[in-house]
Amino acid sequence: MSTTLFDEDLLETIAAEPGRPLMFxxxxxxxxxxxxxxxxxxxxxxxxxxxxxxxTGLYTAAEDDGAVVVDCTGLTVVPGVVEDGTVAGLRRRPSDRVGTLAPGNPATFAVISGRPSGAPALERVVWRPEQAAAIVIDGEIALFNGRRLTEPRSEPGTRRSPADSPYLGMWVDETGLIHQELTADGRYDEARGGRPHAYQGSFWIEGDRIVYRDDLGFWAYGRFTDDVLHHAGYVFHRR
Structure with missing residues (x-):
């Protein structure tokens, strides 16, 4: 087993044996x-x-797995989300751009230099793919050192417009602190603690999942279950 540095030779190593598992x-x-x-x-x-x-500790089993090991010392890995799906070949549906790096989930993430601290700073980096050392989409390196390696992809099917969604209207969390209105033009307006327009932006709804893109530049998501909205640790009910 050998460890590959995160450089251009990595692409040649992966291309030589594309069926091998890949470990960062x-x-x-x-x-x-x-x-x-x-x-x-x-x-x-x-x-x-x-x-x-x-x-931690997965590296010890890498040889048994036959994995190509990529040394990411000094690098940070985060779920790979970019605003424009055409930049790095990301799927076009907004809800497909948000996920977690948990086993069984799509291997879609960004590798960025250094160790950004704090969620806002991290989000500002992730949403700008030109600042990423690499973006991996479904296990395939789509962007590497600012160079796009895959063509933009589109997916079949149509997205429901917000006007067709049954979830439009006002949602209030159980404490009464947050009031979030979802409107037919695909916009949300959130008041917090009596402060109007605390957060505003766009949203997309597909099935029971909602994805938010705030005007400040960050993304968030939630899920509807039995007419209850679960979002960012809060539980919302209709008003």
Missing amino acids: ANATVYTLDPVIGDLTGADLLLGGEEVVGVG
């Missing part, structure tokens, strides 16, 4: 999974299009 080792990994949390000195193992494992 010794990275800071922001999984965005509430159970797994943020990890330091961690390994991310891919098996085809999915994340197979994430955590």
Whole structure:
């Protein structure tokens, strides 16, 4: 087993044996999974299009797995979301751009230099693909050192327009602190603690999932269950 540096030779190594698992080792990994949390000195193992494992100590089994190991010391791995799906070949549906780096989920993430601190700083970097060392889409490196390696892809099917959604209207969290209005033009307006227009932006709804793109530049998402909205740790009910 050998460890490959994160440089142009990595692409040749992967191309030589495309069927081998790929492991990003010794990275800071922001999984965005509430159970797994943020990890330091961690390994991310891919098996085809999915994340197979994430955590510390996976490197010791890399030889048994036959994995190509990529040394990511000093690099950070985060779920790979960019605003424009045409930039790096990301899927075009907004809800497909948001996920967690948990086993079984799509291996779609960004690798960025250094270790940004704080969610806002991290989000500002992730949403700008030109600042990423690499973007991996479904286990395939789509952008590397600012160079796009894959063509933009589109997916069949149509997205429901906000006007067709049954979830439009005012949603209030259980404490009464947050009032969030979803309107037919695909915009949301959120008041917090009596402060109007605390957050505003666009949203997309597909099935029971809602994705927010705030005008400040960050993304968030939630899920509807039995006419209850779960978002950012809050529970919302209709008003």
